[in-house]
Amino acid sequence: MQAKPSIMNIAPYVGGESKASPASGRVIKLSSNEGAFGVPKGVKEAIQRYADTAHRYPDGGCIELRSALGLKYGIDPAHIVCGAGSDEIISFLCQAYVSPRDEVIYSRHGFLMYPISTQVAGGIPVPVPEQELRADLQAMLSAVTDKTKIIFLANPNNPTGSYLNSAELRAFLMSLPKHILLVLDSAYAEFVTAPDYSAGHEFVSDFGNVVVTRTFSKIYGMGGVRLGWGHCPPDIADVLNRVRGPFNVSSLAQVCGIAALGEAQFIADSQAHNTFWRERASEALTQAGLRVYPSQGNFLLVSFGTAEKAESCRLALKDQGIILRQMGAYGLSECLRISIGHPEEMEIAISTLTAYMNNS
Numbered sequence: 561m562q563a564k565p566s567i568m569n570i571a572p573y574v575g576g577e578s579k580a581s582p583a584s585g586r587v588i589k590l591s592s593n594e595g596a597f598g599v600p601k602g603v604k605e606a607i608q609r610y611a612d613t614a615h616r617y618p619d620g621g622c623i624e625l626r627s628a629l630g631l632k633y634g635i636d637p638a639h640i641v642c643g644a645g646s647d648e649i650i651s652f653l654c655q656a657y658v659s660p661r662d663e664v665i666y667s668r669h670g671f672l673m674y675p676i677s678t679q680v681a682g683g684i685p686v687p688v689p690e691q692e693l694r695a696d697l698q699a700m701l702s703a704v705t706d707k708t709k710i711i712f713l714a715n716p717n718n719p720t721g722s723y724l725n726s727a728e729l730r731a732f733l734m735s736l737p738k739h740i741l742l743v744l745d746s747a748y749a750e751f752v753t754a755p756d757y758s759a760g761h762e763f764v765s766d767f768g769n770v771v772v773t774r775t776f777s778k779i780y781g782m783g784g785v786r787l788g789w790g791h792c793p794p795d796i797a798d799v800l801n802r803v804r805g806p807f808n809v810s811s812l813a814q815v816c817g818i819a820a821l822g823e824a825q826f827i828a829d830s831q832a833h834n835t836f837w838r839e840r841a842s843e844a845l846t847q848a849g850l851r852v853y854p855s856q857g858n859f860l861l862v863s864f865g866t867a868e869k870a871e872s873c874r875l876a877l878k879d880q881g882i883i884l885r886q887m888g889a890y891g892l893s894e895c896l897r898i899s900i901g902h903p904e905e906m907e908i909a910i911s912t913l914t915a916y917m918n919n920s
């Protein structure tokens with residue numbers, strides 16, 4: 561069977577490695593930006609309670625979950641569409657708004673699912689060069705053509721960790737033609753400490769051509785459950801509700817999401833932990849002679865100067881059971897990305913990386 565040529569041009573997404581066979585037997589996985597503290601207690605309890613109802617189809621409209629999200633974020637639940645991860649919302653948007661040969665703009669080192677979902681829809685991904693590993697909004701506006709349908713911006717961005725402030729985004733939106741959709745991917749919003757940052761929900765009603773995507777995969781520690789959501793203007797919510805499958809979000813994901821929203825202490829602890837270790841790891845790795853990019857996420861992008869040096873270090877650490885993320889697919893092969901793990905993992909990762917640098 562022959563698939564459409566546009567599909568065969570897609571390089572499949574490769575997730576963070578999770579396996580290593582070190583002599584120590586210990587594996588520290590810092591390759592996928594998963595929460596440092598695992599699954600919140602309330603979510604574990606919800607999973608136990610859920611077991612007896614697994615034979616029932618889910619509520620296709622995610623009514624209870626959307627109403628809990630609406631309450632927490634001060635959003636009309638009718639403007640929320642849930643997905644099996646925010647990946648699914650990204651994919652729905654491309655399916656709904658991108659026709660073959662339409663263009664979709666994203667920043668050069670933006671999240672890989674933007675070009676992939678664009679190509680699945682038959683569209684043309686248009687990567688726009690960044691300035692110092694930060695999205696260049698002026699260059700993105702200049703890249704707009706009469707074929708442009710969507711602009712994707714992760715804020716903060718994975719894997720660079722850089723962010724755009726609220727005033728910059730508002731100015732950008734004032735200049736963006738109204739028929740072009742801006743998707744603000746706020747997957748890492750909970751980790752941001754910059755005071756001039758906004759996850760962007762106010763832009764949805766202020767401009768009408770903005771969708772904000774959020775996820776339960778990062779700070780809520782539910783990457784394996786697959787739950788994300790989009791905050792959309794009403795007309796776009798209506799479109800996405802036509803695109804999505806009738807039961808796209810499992811009932812397990814729905815009960816976990818509702819439980820997770822009640823985990824205020826877990827979230828506060830995770831935020832404090834992330835801020836502390838992001839700073840501490842950044843200082844220690846800089847002292848070890850590495851270039852560490854400023855990050856507002858739960859990860860650090862670290863440059864080794866050359867692809868060879870980055871890969872040698874990755875393999876050496878993997879031998880010792882520490883898994884870091886390769887960055888070649890993002891056009892940053894001289895870098896590795898290190899997710900913030902729990903304290904013991906961070907101590908070991910920092911000391912092992914420092915020792916490696918001292919001996920190389």
Ligand SMILES: Cc1ncc(COP(=O)(O)O)c(C=O)c1O
Pocket residue numbers: 593644645646647648671714717718745747774775776777783786787788
């Ligand atoms: C910027 C960004 N957006 C979206 C996602 C996808 O998250 P989800 O697990 O909700 O599909 C990720 C996951 O790594 C991400 O880094």
